Amino acid sequence: MIRVNEHYLKLQAGYLFPEISRRVSAFAAQCSKANIIRMGIGDVTEPLVPAVVEAMHKAVDEMGGRASLKGYGPEQGYDFLRQAILDNDYKSRGVELAIDEIFVSDGSKCDTGNIQEIFGLENTIAVTDPVYPVYVDTNVMAGRTGAGTGNGQYAGIVYMPCTPANQFVPQFPSKPVDIIYLCYPNNPTGAVATRQQLSRWVDYARQTKAVILFDAAYETYISDPGIPHSIYEIPGARQVAIEFRSFSKTAGFTGLRCAFTVVPKDVVAYAADGKAVPVNPLWNRRHCTKFNGASFVSQAAAAAVYSPAGKQQSRQIIELYMQNAATIRRSLTQLGYEVYGGVNAPYVWIRTKNGMGSSEFFDVLLRKIHVVATPGAGFGPSGEGFMRLSAFNRPDKVKEAMERFASL
Numbered sequence: 001m002i003r004v005n006e007h008y009l010k011l012q013a014g015y016l017f018p019e020i021s022r023r024v025s026a027f028a029a030q031c032s033k034a035n036i037i038r039m040g041i042g043d044v045t046e047p048l049v050p051a052v053v054e055a056m057h058k059a060v061d062e063m064g065g066r067a068s069l070k071g072y073g074p075e076q077g078y079d080f081l082r083q084a085i086l087d088n089d090y091k092s093r094g095v096e097l098a099i100d101e102i103f104v105s106d107g108s109k110c111d112t113g114n115i116q117e118i119f120g121l122e123n124t125i126a127v128t129d130p131v132y133p134v135y136v137d138t139n140v141m142a143g144r145t146g147a148g149t150g151n152g153q154y155a156g157i158v159y160m161p162c163t164p165a166n167q168f169v170p171q172f173p174s175k176p177v178d179i180i181y182l183c184y185p186n187n188p189t190g191a192v193a194t195r196q197q198l199s200r201w202v203d204y205a206r207q208t209k210a211v212i213l214f215d216a217a218y219e220t221y222i223s224d225p226g227i228p229h230s231i232y233e234i235p236g237a238r239q240v241a242i243e244f245r246s247f248s249k250t251a252g253f254t255g256l257r258c259a260f261t262v263v264p265k266d267v268v269a270y271a272a273d274g275k276a277v278p279v280n281p282l283w284n285r286r287h288c289t290k291f292n293g294a295s296f297v298s299q300a301a302a303a304a305v306y307s308p309a310g311k312q313q314s315r316q317i318i319e320l321y322m323q324n325a326a327t328i329r330r331s332l333t334q335l336g337y338e339v340y341g342g343v344n345a346p347y348v349w350i351r352t353k354n355g356m357g358s359s360e361f362f363d364v365l366l367r368k369i370h371v372v373a374t375p376g377a378g379f380g381p382s383g384e385g386f387m388r389l390s391a392f393n394r395p396d397k398v399k400e401a402m403e404r405f406a407s408l
Contacts, residue, residue, distance in 0.1 A: 010140050012148040016133050016378040017041050023362075024372055031370075037401045040372040042187070042347065042390045044252045046320065048301070049313035052251060055304035059297045070296040075288045077104025077260065081299045084306040085260060089245065095232040101264050101280060103287055104302075106294045108217050108246035108259040113138035114290075115213060115242060115261070116179070118282040119269060123178035126158040128170050130188055130379030130386075132215070135181040151381050161382045162189060164340065168349075169197050172204055180205060182231075183215035185222060188379050188388040189349040190325075190341015192227045198234050205240035211267060211279070212241040217259075220250040220318055222344045238264040242279070249346065249392070251305045251314050258298040321346050324398045325391035331402035332389075346391040349376070353408075358384055369404035 013019065020040050028036060048056075062068040076082070082102045090097050105111050113134050116125075121144050127135050136157065139145055146155025153159055158177050160170030168191035169184075182201065184193040193201075205212050212231065219229040231237045243262040247253035263283045268276040304310045325342035332350055333339050342348035352361040358375035365371045365387075374390075376383030391398070 005141070007141050007143040010145070010147055010154070011137060012150075012152060016374070020362075020372070020374060020378075024366065027366055034370045036366075036370045036372060037393070037397050037404070038372045039389045039393060039398075039401060040374045042249065042392050044249065044254050044392050045394055046252055046317045048252050048256070049310065049317065051304045051307055051310035051313055052301045055307075055310075056297055056301045059300035063296065073293045073296055073299075075291055075293045076100070076284065077102065077294065078296070078299050081303045082260075084303050085245075088306045090230065090232065093229060093233055095230055097232070097238075097262060097264065100284075102260055102262055103283065104258065104260045104294050104299060105287075105291065106257040106259065106298070107248065108215065108244040108261070109134055111244050111259060111261045112181075112213065112215055114286070115244075115283070116142055116144065118279065118286055119179060119211075124156070124158060124176065125179040125181065126160055126173045126177040127181045128162045128168075128183070128186075129153075129159040129381060130162060130376060130383035131159075131181070132183055132187050133379065135213075152377070153381065159380065159382075162186075162191070163382055164338075167191060168340070169193050172200075176208065178210050180210055180212045181215070182212055183217075185216075185218040185345035186341075186347075187215075187218065187345075188347055188374065188376065188383065189386075190343070190345035190347040191349075192222065192224070192344045195226065195228050195234065198228055198231055198237075202231070202234045202237045202240060206236055209270065210240065211269065212237075214241050214243045216243055217246040218249060218345050219245070220314075221322060221346050223322070224344055227344055232262070232264075239266045239268075242267060242283075247302050247305060250318070251302070251310075252317065253298070253302070256298050256301060258294050258302040320395065321391045324393055324395055327395070327398050327402060328389055328391060332405060335405060342391065348389040348391065350387050350389065352385050352387060355385065358387060361387060364408070369401075369408060371401050371404055 082099050145157050148154055158173045162168040162170050168189040214231040231241045246259040263280045265280045267279045328348045329339050329342040338351035340349040358377040362375045374388040376386030
């Protein structure tokens with residue numbers, strides 16, 4: 001008799017963003033004339049920049065010729081892209097890495113979900129609250145947690161509250177942990193971590209022999225020169241941190257799919273006998289066994305992001321989104337909302353009015369002004385009473401959405 005993986009049965013709800021889409025679609029079916037402005041899911045609206053499109057056309061032409069056809073590529077990524085990543089994202093910031101510490105993939109969502117496979121199920125994980133749901137759900141699926149507790153959390157996970165009181169950067173766990181998920185600039189709160197705050201976390205991980213899984217998918221939105229773009233800017237981080245990066249929001253690749261993960265050779269985990277085991281070869285083996293590499297076309301497109309034209313054109317798109325974030329911040333602050341984020345990240349985090357619950361406020365926005373936002377409670381109990389607004393939209397749509405907020 002075939003048995004189901006019962007850890008999947010512990011999942012307490014559908015994945016957050018498809019569930020939002022379902023609720024919005026149901027409303028749209030009921031009110032077909034409603035002009036819905038979607039500021040919930042963080043998907044891009046601007047087309048791929050010319051430098052990227054040109055590189056893709058060239059790559060497609062190569063795939064159309066017998067002599068230039070690319071079949072299976074290296075699972076870790078083509079060297080032309082890995083070298084561009086090294087030179088532009090790391091060496092330019094004084095970070096020294098080796099090319100075989102970079103693994104190209106088809107998305108950082110996949111990588112942050114898959115990385116836990118190389119660590120033992122007995123490890124205790126710590127996550128921020130609110131949290132990007134992938135970190136939690138994939139560990140539930142793997143069997144690294146207990147049952148759901150009824151409030152969106154799971155037994156066996158250490159939750160670290162992130163609130164206005166701690167600037168959305170958590171305190172150290174109150175009990176020993178082995179795997180620490182950190183995301184800065186943060187999704188969903190839009191907060192950033194300072195060099196001093198990250199240094200404390202690196203020191204903590206080194207002292208406790210833990211590993212930090214650092215999601216830096218939104219690092220290109222940082223404008224404050226004092227905020228680190230990579231955790232490897234912190235001394236000692238390459239001994240305890242794995243970093244995830246993505247082209248999805250930095251260059252509009254949500255529909256194209258390309259990302260990368262950095263696994264320094266200095267990062268170790270421990271066998272049952274206490275022997276230190278380098279993690280880099282384990283991830284390499286997992287990568288080679290379960291992944292045939294991102295497509296040549298997407299990697300050629302990603303490399304073009306680092307060209308002079310690609311950098312300039314991509315920066316213009318990022319500035320457009322951050323102007324949207326500034327519009328949201330300014331407008332909602334003037335309307336009396338408590339507003340966070342949106343300065344070094346494309347997300348704005350607001351407290352609901354009059355103590356209203358997140359789900360209730362979601363319905364108010366959808367039904368009364370036809371604006372979609374993401375309920376903060378969907379990211380964890382500490383998100384209750386908050387909403388996430390995405391700056392990924394056309395400026396005219398953002399302006400109209402803020403005018404509708406004013407009518408509430």
